[in-house]
Amino acid sequence: MLERMERRVVVFFVFFFLVLKISAQQYDTIQSIAGVEITADKTTSFSAGLKVQKIDTTALFIRQGASIAMLLSEQSPVFLRSYGPGGVSTLSVRGTNSSQSAVFWNGLNLTQPNMGMTDLSRISTFEFSDISLQSGGASALLGSGVIGGSLNLSSAMKFSKPVKTSILVSGSSIGKMTGGIKLNAGNSRLAYTGSAVGDWNQNNFKFTDYHGNRKRLEHAESKSISTIHQAEYILNRKQRLSAGIWFQATDRKIPPTMTMAASDQQQWDQAVRSSLQWTYTGVKQSFLVRSAFVDEKEHYQSENKLIDEFYHLKTLQAEFEYKRYFNKQITLGAGSSTRLIRADVPYYGGLEYQKEGSVWFALAYLHPGTGIKSVLNLRQDISEGFNIPFCPSFNIEVPVSARITGTFGVSKNFRIPTMNDRYWIPGGKPDLLPESSWNLQAGGAYTYHSGANIQSKIGIDIYSLLINNMIQWVPGDAVLWSPQNVQKVWSRGVEISSKTDFQMYGFNGYFRFGYNYTPSTYGETTSNGSDVQNKQLIYIPLHKVVETFYAERGKYYTMFSYSLTGKRYVQSDNQKSLPSYSLLDFYAGGTFKLNKSSFRLQAEIRNMMNKSYQSVLYYPEPGISFSINLLISI
């Protein structure tokens, strides 16, 4: 199966390069993280050389109302581990597991301190204007958990714009109803953006069970609401004040897997995240002070399993950043942050507190003659109870010619253990070591123009990522499960992306391609599982391909989105696997104007080939489904 898959991929690339040679290439996925405006000045100034894929605004516009998880699985060659409709969906970047990538909103890390991951199935695309995926270790810049990469969510703030309102209504044949409203307003000093989105999803679809019967997925209904409000006020020419609050609640029934007869499990989550930020931006120096407060609650129930658990976590954090500019060529930065987490989790045996802090230093240099950008980041985090490694990183971006850009980076990265790892009774170990990794990466991008009609870019990245002290819950003596720093993992791979924009015969459009080859294998282990060495990590596909074709003419547009996810092993000894699957989605719509309003009506066919598949073993996913999506802009 694997050999056949690899053969297909090789032939696929022959096609790919032949066509590219004749046509042209466009690639816009390698760019500076500078596009992520609100993640503070630090990331804007000290991110040269990192690989960032900004999700195309056209694709984001068409996928309004979808979850971030769905958007990424269609538009990016990273793998999303989806536990079926109603279940969580988490990000896996560069062969790492879900807890080794972080998700940021306006610079605030959304990773739950108890679980160490973020569920992307609960976050709607409707509430963000900028979504970008950074690949590769960046702990020296972004802190704990950025071993595989990070996802950044933000919304642009616009001053001096008339009030603009967007209303979204959509419905699909599997019983998913979405409604949302978004408001942008501002004058010369104040900008506001607010959004609210509600989702009622019955997940009403049938799948073929292992008796060969068509069966409806039971106990899969979910309801969620989310609202974000952000404001920024210009105090004077140099100072700004901004604030944001995000309320999110989800009530969902957890459906049975295909190997369970039924489920009565249900989960209710609520999160309130707020932040306040002051910035001073002068000619020679700038300051940033930010504070944030996060309140997260979770209630998990199953009468049949005799479970009724309530978790409550509160996080308070403060940050300070300072930057100094020299001759527009050198930027020096330094800063610190502190975080206090209070966890009320029944299995911790009482309230637990975790205190964390960090100091960092950064130096960015732009060579005026060659345009070479280089960045040195140094970071030391501290946390009560264990030592965190000192993390340096060095990245360089070299404009080789007008068309070719090269990047290179080396970094040390880390992830502190989750609070479950440290405090769970029984088994939790407060003295666990943080995970650490060395990341080496290099990339190149080639830009091509053919007149005004064709613009192409192609990028190739290679990387090697060695993770030490990876934490796994393993049974100790007498079968007591406990987290241990037992595993080494070596992930390495090749990532190829291209985008070709075209304008011809009255059509505008693009074709985007992305392919990730991700061997990620277990290394030495000190646990009782020696037969896993050199085996591929579970649920890390070796191959993933995405392709998007978009074309528009006048008011009308269409988009095809195709993805192929390769075989995933489900056992660490690689004795059992899930087959590869391919999905094709189709979108068509038109935009119509009436007075000052515009109406966009869109029809969607998802999983057009009606593939029966599972992302994670025994979690059925929907077959073909149809949706209607109306977006009104006033």
Added chain:
Amino acid sequence: MKTLKNVLLFLTLSVIFISTSCTKEEDTSKHGAFSNGVFIVNEGPFQTGTGTITYFNPDSNLVKQDIFEMVNGRPLGNIAQSMTIYNGKGYIVVNNAGTVEVVDIATFKSEATIKNLVNPVQFLAINATKAYVSDWIGHVAIVDLVSNVISKTIPAGTGPDAMLKSGSYVYVANTGGFSVDSTVTVIDFATDKVIKTIKVGDVPSAMVADGNGRIWVLCKGRGYTGWPQAGDTPGRLIRIDPNTLSVDFNYKFAANDIHPEKLVINKQKSMVYFLYNYGVYRFNITLANASPELIRSRSFYSLDYENKTDYLYVSDPKNYVGSGIVLRLKAADGSVVDSIPAGIIPRGFAFPE
């Protein structure tokens, strides 16, 4: 124009090409006869998996993995718990699936699925037409073995688990589920009525009957081995007199934070074996002042005993997400006979009748 054509050609070809990618792997295995074999019940991974059955023929050393799916073309279900052989049939309890799969023991072909259980743990045949299934939800379900349908339930304590039929009674050990219970429920299987609830030690988890019909109950005690906490209680080996239905022997293990598990008895009914303190221990029940004696120092997940060979079967699940192994030990001295490859988290065993 040529450029656009090429782009479209590429898109079309690549989509067509890759869309043909998924074909089912061919199963070339053939069904074999499964008589005279030992069946190993593998739990399967906790959250997303299925239990499996490993077949082992001690005469030929033949091992076949996942025979239920191989024969029946479908997975067994989430968290396989135990298997009991009765009247030529195998009854496999699948906890999270809420089912008991009934198979022909020679062919392993599925004959029926007993449904509508909540968290079933153990199956116990009473006679040709009736069986009990302990269910963690707090009762014992009565199964009609002709129709394979649950007829009614008998209330028990919290987290009923092990069951033992001896004399006129069925003894049910109430483990407490995720909390702690300390009782054994006694059911008269002729009337299906609870006749007594006997107070034993904390977390009674396994039972055997000796040659005199006395019931030996192993109680784990409250807490986890290697994780000392306030409120821990020691394990106990308790004996119940079947005539008076009262406790007439009570051995208390020394440590509060080391907890014994599993319990089997040899064919002479003179020695019991259990897992304790990272090893396999034996306890001579014919002696007045016996104490636990280590016969094999190594941590195991499960334990069973085969009368025919006088061997102990113990399992090592390795890392719990890949395949585990089963070791056979000589009951006499704990020496290793051989090792059998198994599935994910080998938990239980079923020996030929």
